[in-house]
Amino acid sequence: MTLPASADVVIVGGAAMGSSLAYHLLAHPGFSGRVVVVEKDPTYARSASALSAASIRQQFSQPVNVRISLHGIRFLRALEEHLGVPGESCDIGLREGSYLYLATEAGADVLRANHAVQVAEGADVALLDPAALVARFPWLNPGDDVVLGSLGLSGEGWFDGWGLLQAFRRKAKALGALYVAGEVAGVVREGSHITHAVLADGARIACGTLVDCAGAGARTLAAKAGVDLPVFARRRYVFTFACRGDVPNCPLMIDTTGVYVRPEGETADGRRFICGVSPGAAEDEGLAWRDDDPATQAVDWSYFEERIWPALAARVPAFEAIRPGAAWAGPYDMCALDHNALIGPAAPHGPENFLLCNGFSGHGLQQSPAVGRGLAELIVEGRYATLDLSDLAFARIAEGRRVVERNVI
Template sequence: MTSSSVAAADVVIVGGAVMGSSTAYHLLADPNFKGRVVVVEKNPTYELSASALSAASIRQQYSSAVNIRISLYGIQFLRSIGERLAVDGERPEIGLREGGYLYCATEAGAAILAENHALQTAEGADILYMDPSSLKARFPWLNVEDLKAGTWGHSGEGWFDGWGLLQAFRRKARSLGAEYVQGEVASVEREGNRVVAVHLRDGTRIPCGALVNCAGSGGSALAKAAGVSIPVQAKRRYVFTFTCRDRIENCPLLIDTSGAYVRPEGEGGFICGASPEADVDPDWYDDDPASQDIDFSFFEEFIWPALAHRVPAFEAIKPGRAWAGPYDMSLLDHNAFVGRAGEVENFYLCNGFSGHGLQQAPAIGRGLAELIADGRYRTLDLSELNFERAIENRPLFERNVI
């Protein structure tokens, strides 16, 4: 294959889904950045991206302050997305619904729930701590017999159209000058501790001043091509849909004590899922059609019984369609790696979001843009998510993982 070179880019971003497009937008909107941004996208349909296939929700109910702060910024961004990402007077709409998250706890988990709640409210999140009688009064359809407490996002938490957010970021980035190139990175060219170019499978060479890894399920492979090993593995997650015979009023995004979740979707519908146990957690491979296979027994034997116990009306449901998608898991601590990739000084990581990517995209894109443009975080300090914690085996544990 004949190699060809294109004009140098100040920043090459690999992966044009929500993280890549958010980073491109924030870079080009940053007055301190004056440069050319090229986004390399393997599959511009995004049909296999987590951005398109996830449950698309946002919460502040985390156990680490940095994640709470990221999502507090995120909800502000989503609320004002029409103004922020409008192009030629056309305002994007993502159908944001602030129905809240409801975390349930038995006696065994109540102390941790209370500890997390104290941190969340100290950071400014609008979360209510509720005893069983308060839970039953607000959610009369909820089985509280085995519950000790629950926490519910009174405002600032909910769900939205993830596909709409991706397209809004992408359209705005393009309007500001981002160039999107279809292709797959075959190799990364380094000189010492710097990346100097990426080579695509079609032979194209793109020189770059900085390289950003927003490759999602392909993030580990791209990092390896640059000489960096990151503890991120793409896993497979299932999303199941169903309708319920009875009407469930004011249903939030419910996190059962079992780990199963459910939330409303459309008129009378619901989507649900859960993380499998580690020893049966399947991997995801973009190029293997089998990765899209769905284990319906996981719904029938685990998710449905758990949800029917918590919401008795769910004993009478009609299952609908289901799908599988990628989930880039941080094997260290279920928190993303954001920032410089160790000794490779102009290679930036944006990987391992462990299901939090869509809601964290506004703050992460802004932070990476600041780091690239100024060499530091100007507004929200994301340094706790740095790659050094993996090098030093210093995990930042997140208790609230879905």
């Protein structure tokens, strides 16, 4: 599509977050302007939204994240009502299958503290001792290290992330959003405002508001606007395997080792699972990811062979006999400050009409409904009208206020 001369809102990045914002803006009764979404990869082949394990949970340590996901599950349950387009399916295969966190003695107090936050916010989560865990999941081996489990009883599960991205995009386009293939290579700034976004081919578009939804490329874009954004792309691997053993009602289980696993579907050689592991901080620094480097698509199979499979086989004896399947690599836009998103105005340390929507640290898909709605309200009404997201404001950096999320997978 041809780039228009101007837009009321220019969104850089058209994956789940950018498309959610475009949809929520155009669906807002108080908005009548033009929305342009600039996306450098319209295939979304390397988008975190497309490569994510695509899950939703209420088991966070920060109240604002619990509230965001409680809205998210309500939105996903009524997706057709929100994003339905005539002649197009809105089915994202939502499966409410729950999360299960396992903790050793060292981590049990954290699990209890998190549980108190979750229940206070209305999440449906239970703490289970090893006997109760085995009674519910007979295939589980708690060993001598698991002392506590935290299980979501409802409102958690997984879905088709690609499907959600496309549903947001279709609906936004149906409401009038213009999607342009291109990369924002620079901005024109006059005083405290950005007047134009400049594309790599030299084309310009005047903007009333510019929103950074660039995912793994967010830091680069922010720098062009004079904003130092502590968001860094980090590589994550997702592995698949098939297992003929019986592992009924398997939730998305996070082992004490940080390894996670969840069911994905049936195959000819057994039930299919996906799995991965969250590297530690030191490893994260060694996995710096550049979104212009095709080598980042390569998968380090040693993670599966040396860390993931041994941990899974010890915890679930049925996983001792498996058939490894495909694997892929994808980016997290990781917030180095506190593993929580940076949302809202870049001012006073950046242009007044520059908004940030970055650093979701692996939670972006599930948080896209609430964040898109919140930013749309902020643009149209000048405030968060339905759910206060100010805890996640970019201003907390200057204030020295960290909002640490302890439940990062």
